[in-house]
Amino acid sequence: MNVTETPAESSVGEAPGEPAAADSAERVRRRGDDSAVLRMSDTEAAEIGGDPRTPDHDQRVLLNMGPSHPSTHGVLRLMLELEGETVLRSKPVVGYLHTGMEKQGEQLSYLQGCTNVTRMDYASPLFTELAFSLATEKLLEIEIPERATWIRMLMCEFNRLASHFLFMASNGMDLGAVGMMIYGWREREEILRFFEKVTGLRMNHNYIRPGGVAADLPDGWQYDVARLLEIIPPRLEEYDKLMTGQPIWRARLQGVGAMAPEEAVALSATGPLLRSTGVAVDLRRDEPYLAYDRVEFDVIVGTYGDSYDRYAIRLNEIRESIRILHQILDMMPPGDYRVQDKKITPPPRARIDESMEALIHHFKIFTEGYKVPAGEVYAAVESPRGELGVYMVSDGSSHPYRMHVRSPSFINLQCLPHLMQYGLIADGVAIISSVDPIMGEVDR
Amino acid sequence: MILALDPLYLTNIGLAVVLIALLKVVLAFAIVLVAVLFMVWFERKVIADMQHRIGPNIAGPWGLFQTLADGLKLLMKEDLVPEHSNRFVFKLAPFLAIVPAFLTFAIIPIGGNFESKGGSVRIFGYDTYLQVADPPIGILLFLAMSSIAVYGVMLAGWSSGSKFPLLGSVRASAQMVSYEAALGLSVLAVILQTGSLSTHEMVADQAAGGFLGFIPNWNIIVTGFVPFLIFLIAGTAELNRPPFDLVEAEQELVGGFHTEYSSFRFAIFFLAEYLNTINMSAIIVTLFLGGPSGPVLIEGIDWAWGILWFLVKLFVFLFAFVWFRATLPRFRYDQLMDLGWKLLIPLSLGWFLFLAALNIGNDRGWNPGVVVGVTIVGGFAGGALLMAAIRTARTERISQEVDAHG
Numbered sequence: 001m002n003v004t005e006t007p008a009e010s011s012v013g014e015a016p017g018e019p020a021a022a023d024s025a026e027r028v029r030r031r032g033d034d035s036a037v038l039r040m041s042d043t044e045a046a047e048i049g050g051d052p053r054t055p056d057h058d059q060r061v062l063l064n065m066g067p068s069h070p071s072t073h074g075v076l077r078l079m080l081e082l083e084g085e086t087v088l089r090s091k092p093v094v095g096y097l098h099t100g101m102e103k104q105g106e107q108l109s110y111l112q113g114c115t116n117v118t119r120m121d122y123a124s125p126l127f128t129e130l131a132f133s134l135a136t137e138k139l140l141e142i143e144i145p146e147r148a149t150w151i152r153m154l155m156c157e158f159n160r161l162a163s164h165f166l167f168m169a170s171n172g173m174d175l176g177a178v179g180m181m182i183y184g185w186r187e188r189e190e191i192l193r194f195f196e197k198v199t200g201l202r203m204n205h206n207y208i209r210p211g212g213v214a215a216d217l218p219d220g221w222q223y224d225v226a227r228l229l230e231i232i233p234p235r236l237e238e239y240d241k242l243m244t245g246q247p248i249w250r251a252r253l254q255g256v257g258a259m260a261p262e263e264a265v266a267l268s269a270t271g272p273l274l275r276s277t278g279v280a281v282d283l284r285r286d287e288p289y290l291a292y293d294r295v296e297f298d299v300i301v302g303t304y305g306d307s308y309d310r311y312a313i314r315l316n317e318i319r320e321s322i323r324i325l326h327q328i329l330d331m332m333p334p335g336d337y338r339v340q341d342k343k344i345t346p347p348p349r350a351r352i353d354e355s356m357e358a359l360i361h362h363f364k365i366f367t368e369g370y371k372v373p374a375g376e377v378y379a380a381v382e383s384p385r386g387e388l389g390v391y392m393v394s395d396g397s398s399h400p401y402r403m404h405v406r407s408p409s410f411i412n413l414q415c416l417p418h419l420m421q422y423g424l425i426a427d428g429v430a431i432i433s434s435v436d437p438i439m440g441e442v443d444r
Numbered sequence: 445m446i447l448a449l450d451p452l453y454l455t456n457i458g459l460a461v462v463l464i465a466l467l468k469v470v471l472a473f474a475i476v477l478v479a480v481l482f483m484v485w486f487e488r489k490v491i492a493d494m495q496h497r498i499g500p501n502i503a504g505p506w507g508l509f510q511t512l513a514d515g516l517k518l519l520m521k522e523d524l525v526p527e528h529s530n531r532f533v534f535k536l537a538p539f540l541a542i543v544p545a546f547l548t549f550a551i552i553p554i555g556g557n558f559e560s561k562g563g564s565v566r567i568f569g570y571d572t573y574l575q576v577a578d579p580p581i582g583i584l585l586f587l588a589m590s591s592i593a594v595y596g597v598m599l600a601g602w603s604s605g606s607k608f609p610l611l612g613s614v615r616a617s618a619q620m621v622s623y624e625a626a627l628g629l630s631v632l633a634v635i636l637q638t639g640s641l642s643t644h645e646m647v648a649d650q651a652a653g654g655f656l657g658f659i660p661n662w663n664i665i666v667t668g669f670v671p672f673l674i675f676l677i678a679g680t681a682e683l684n685r686p687p688f689d690l691v692e693a694e695q696e697l698v699g700g701f702h703t704e705y706s707s708f709r710f711a712i713f714f715l716a717e718y719l720n721t722i723n724m725s726a727i728i729v730t731l732f733l734g735g736p737s738g739p740v741l742i743e744g745i746d747w748a749w750g751i752l753w754f755l756v757k758l759f760v761f762l763f764a765f766v767w768f769r770a771t772l773p774r775f776r777y778d779q780l781m782d783l784g785w786k787l788l789i790p791l792s793l794g795w796f797l798f799l800a801a802l803n804i805g806n807d808r809g810w811n812p813g814v815v816v817g818v819t820i821v822g823g824f825a826g827g828a829l830l831m832a833a834i835r836t837a838r839t840e841r842i843s844q845e846v847d848a849h850g
Contacts, residue, residue: 061607063607063608069698070698071696084614085611085614085615085777172773175773175774176686176687176689176772176773176774177771177772177773177774178491178495178686178769178770179491179494179495179770179771180773181495182495182496182497183495183496186496242771243773246772246773248687248772248773248774248775248779249773251775251776251779252773252774252775252776252779422845424776424777424778425611425696425697426690426696426774426776426777427776428696429696
């Protein structure tokens with residue numbers, strides 16, 4: 001790895017280290033007691049869960065952090081029970097960005113679905129589109145053309161970069177390194193410019209659709225990609241200089257919000273949060289979708305499960321993504337960018353003027369939508385935040401009977417009370433940042 | 445006689461002298477206000493540049509009037525006093541912050557011909573120092589004022605009747621009080637060399653010829669760099685500027701102690717903060733870099749050179765403070781306390797004792813080699829004891845925490 005002395009190591013398929021299993025089992029048990037705070041009222045939790053620290057309740061302050069707070073990443077609300085600045089218990093409260101997107105999905109046809117799901121994780125919109133499309137394609141039992149698969153991979157890896165850059169920016173910002181914020185945005189901006197060129201939009205692209213992608217890559221995309229792949233690595237070196245080796249940066253992150261592998265698994269954490277504990281789970285490698293089995297990359301895992309590992313993992317995942325992107329650039333096959341099944345993809349504009357069938361197909365697709373065979377399906381992708389899955393039930397009509405999104409941010413959020421306990425408020429900010437929740441995805 | 449050092453007051457004190465004194469007060473007041481306007485603009489521009497942004501560029505040429513526009517806007521905002529606040533203290537606190545900031549500037553020599561005229565200039569036929577006052581207590585006034593400024597921050601947070609400001613004010617009182625010790629100890633090292641508390645005397649002392657004729661006799665060299673570094677770090681902490689801006693840590697405490705302040709009361713805190721930045725830079729220049737002393741290159745306008753050297757040196761530190769802010773992440777509360785109590789205070793105390801031993805040895809004619817050797821051994825012994833104490837305390841604390849909750 002280029003990062004000097006980072007605890008994060010690159011390893012494929014390595015089993016996590018087993019640091020004193022019995023000890024951490026005991027910690028899980030204790031934490032389990034404390035997690036009562038999630039399921040019952042505060043009074044009950046205090047009675048059952050054993051009270052942390054002093055029994056002197058007069059010394060405690062209940063602080064509401066958020067929903068409007070500079071570092072709660074949108075509208076996360078945290079109820080903190082403080083003793084001085086030490087967080088005794090905390091309780092994340094979600095729902096402030098709830099827009100009923102999952103329910104809305106039942107009213108929209110499969111073609112319209114992508115415009116809906118893309119608004120969930122607004123920092124990496126292409127992944128929700130991808131998961132939705134993969135689920136729909138599984139129901140339809142269609143194979144998408146080779147090129148569409150590779151275009152999807154290209155775009156998704158770039159989106160991972162953009163999302164991780166956003167993390168770098170907000171992580172720096174939350175720890176007071178204001179310069180870092182702008183640097184992260186700057187790199188993200190470069191990628192968004194490429195997205196705009198390809199999809200027409202900077203976010204909420206509606207680019208990946210059931211049956212392929214919305215449009216072929218524009219002429220000269222190779223130059224844009226090559227340019228991006230050229231300018232990003234030196235900037236990562238800058239990050240290393242500015243943050244990775246910085247003593248204050250390390251002091252602020254190392255050992256903060258540490259979690260044992262068992263805890264992470266028990267809380268069904270995924271993504272960098274899980275990998276930071278040393279559990280090498282990456283859907284791209286473990287359950288390859290698209291063509292990830294044909295590219296080479298390493299799954300980055302950490303050792304200590306602390307905020308610093310999560311930072312280092314994301315930084316190195318950017319490097320891995322760049323590695324993947326280089327391979328995609330070389331291996332991009334020619335061909336069609338969407339299936340030529342006229343029941344699913346609308347006909348080209350010119351055909352509508354000539355062909356009666358094309359006109360009918362076009363009309364049917366955009367009014368009624370295409371019918372999808374009844375059944376249920378779960379498709380998951382590795383989003384920058386973890387396992388992003390779409391569970392869909394079809395009753396044979398053109399709308400999903402039920403659509404549920406397993407959003408990694410939401411599930412990772414439930415680790416917060418465990419990570420934050422007995423830390424300081426400042427640690428809390430670092431931890432929220434390192435979990436990197438996107439509230440649009442949490443509340444859906 | 446509190447002002448007796450200034451040659452202006454050694455002559456007969458008549459109307460002209462009083463007017464000159466008044467003029468100096470008014471000028472100093474105006475200068476610092478303009479300096480603050482400039483400093484805010486400078487900070488925003490420099491940070492913008494470091495972050496690949498443009499920064500303010502609309503109000504006035506190069507956005508120079510941006511601060512003025514912001515100030516006017518704040519004046520016209522609604523002045524809110526929170527319901528649960530202690531109204532009197534809430535209104536008093538901003539003034540406790542700004543008055544000491546203004547007063548500190550009074551003791552800073554900003555010019556004067558230290559080459560030939562002993563640091564004075566001639567105004568309307570009277571010789572005088574280019575500083576508002578040169579009291580014999582000199583630098584102690586600065587320490588006193590920075591102590592009082594703590595009250596402004598602390599009371600502001602306390603009286604707001606809100607939780608985030610309260611946390612901010614708890615941090616403020618702990619931080620500013622503990623860093624004052626390190627600050628004071630590094631100032632002691634300078635006083636030891638100068639033998640005077642008067643800021644003018646300090647500058648005059650540093651203006652005297654140094655080693656080999658070209659290395660300046662600045663305290664930064666004479667006291668051996670360590671007090672300077674400690675003063676710079678402790679000063680940054682005292683200013684609540686990044687990386688020590690825990691008091692108003694935006695990402696943690698929203699606005700910290702001034703969360704509940706709006707309108708002009710907020711503007712006053714803002715003003716005080718930047719005044720303190722300028723003051724601290726000026727104090728560092730005065731204490732360690734020879735203040736306005738420097739060569740007079742053109743004899744006719746000898747008064748201008750002192751001001752020029754002073755500004756040049758001041759700029760270095762203003763830039764440094766901005767640079768810190770653009771680059772460094774913020775410390776955590778306990779790390780800040782560790783740095784202050786476990787490193788800066790022992791180090792500055794040890795260095796002070798080392799300098800004192802050298803001075804005494806010099807006076808008594810002791811062998812300098814032996815003196816240095818003995819103090820180094822003593823320093824190491826003390827350091828080792830301190831480390832042992834810290835380690836024991838930490839082991840104790842960790843074992844307690846493990847007992848408490850695994």
